[in-house]
Amino acid sequence: MSRLSATFASLKANHRKALIPFITAGDPTPGFTVPLLHAMVAAGADIIELGVPFSDPMADGPVIQKASERSLAHHTSLRKVLNMVAEFRQTDKATPIVLMGYLNPIEAMGYAAFVERAKAVDVDGVITVDMPPEEAGDLLPLLQAAGIDPVFLLAPTSTPERVRKVDAVGSGYVYYVSLKGVTGAGNLDLDDVEARLAGIRLNTQLPLGVGFGIKNAETAAQIAKLADAVVVGSALIELIEQHCAPVEPALEEQALSDLICRMLRDMRSAMDTI
């Protein structure tokens, strides 16, 4: 069983839902990331989605775009992100890490070289935003052979046929994008999410994570009632945007990390009391 599957199984046995923070690696500086990963685990994160920055993040809203730009200003490459995972693994061998990004950096590194290195540093899953199952034919077998879960997205517009397609090739969990739009947009319609998740469950047994539109402890708890995992990204990254240089006064890295972890802890406790 993959580390992701084991994590979901153990959470389920304890009647808990997974809290999955997303941050962009190297934002606002490369040195900030690994200590933050450890701090987020201490604050209650069960799984971490680690964003690989890309110059053209087509599916992301302004908050994550700017995170990518801050990170790329320090030349954070896919190889460097994999090194960060290696560093994280020196002291944390339990928390699943899922890389999330766009296909081109993986194409540039080469599928085989990427998968080999990802396996070596113990990456658990890969979400490639602009690689739907139809285009995954070359990368999938490499990931599967390496025991890395390919995690796919589903959207409000996904048909039952598409859900079955994702179920057939994906593993670990499914990332349900709860809004039409880009990351960081709009407000959640909980009734709609509930109905859509019920529809999706007819066609897949994979754990369902919900992202897009989770802004605070209250929405995290509401989503935790409906889904197996709550993914929070833009709300955390907004904190970085508001408090890192060149914003004045910029917080010290430790204080910024504390702020992010406070939000996660609030979400964690709200999710655990549902």
Added chain:
Amino acid sequence: MIAQVKQGSESYDWPDARGHFGPYGGVFVSETLMHAIGELRDAYQHYIKDPAFLSELDLDLKHYVGRPSPIYHAARLSRVVGGAQIYLKREDLNHTGAHKVNNTVGQALLAQRMGKTRIIAETGAGQHGVATATVAARLGLECVVYMGSVDVARQAQNVYRMNLLGAKVVPVESGSKTLKDALNEAMRDWVTNIDNTFYIIGTVAGPHPYPAMVRDFQAIIGRESKQQMQELTGRLPDHLVACVGGGSNAIGLFYPFIKDAQVAMHGVEAAGDGIATGRHSAPLTAGRPGVLHGNRTYLMEDDDGEIIETHSISAGLDYPGVGPEHAWLKDIGRANYVSITDQEALHAFHTLTEKEGIIPALESSHAVAYGMKLASTLSSEQTVLINLSGRGDKDMKTVADWEGKPL
């Protein structure tokens, strides 16, 4: 006319059902767009065979765009160059001044058939934005055009034209603030407003079906050329030359000739300051395959796969990718891809203006420059057909600024 799209290309049958041209093309988009793209693909495949749609399109191309565009024998230029006979396909004479409108007329009719009430587009120099705003005005559709803020500043006149036509121009502040970022932003709009919005992409790039659909709307250029060159010279041209940014005017000219093996095809990329300087927009010449904007194709990227900034005097060629069909035509050796520097393009701009009284767009000047170079190596019995994809009125300020002459 569109019904003859496949004529002359029976054995060349790309893309495949999933939108691939060999390893290129495809549908590399987020799940949030997959449904809309499927809808578009189905509608396109239906209407491209629908006689009522095609006859409406033909009427629009004739009466609104002003087709067929003539082919002109540039006899004086040919004598000056001293070699092959140079012919110009006069897309510059179309309504709005470039080939772009062939595609926007087609996609706007499709949008109407699909019941979409809102049109969005990306634009670099503003030509595609203007062509889109034009057809949206005519059909009474809401129109939003995304344009990098750098381009908004350097193409103020086109921004004003779009505003006059009733379009809203949104300056894009992300990334390099140019065409590629405008495309990212248009995609973000589309994913957010998918129910009522049709995205008119201006070139043969993007996820399937765009590369095939835009090609099929632009292939009128090549179909007319085939017939016109027969009438003018009694045979097909020996060489076709067209500039390549995304590559829509080039594919439009090339496509109907692909199966005519005796016709050589040359796509001309922008070498900017020179390929060796790295400051250029020539992914086929100096890039490598990768995935961007929904398709796999040649890209300008760094070793880590981040897209790098491009340069060309011509905003319409200033793009880090290229249509996937060009990538495939390059790999299978059916078309030859070359590059022309800013300086060479400017020289051709002046030469054509002075010798023939035709002011070409800076984009098209790249094709003219290579066409002249090529013609000078050939005999006077041979023919070179250059696609004069647009007129140069929009470039007066750029050229004057470049040459330090106040307007």
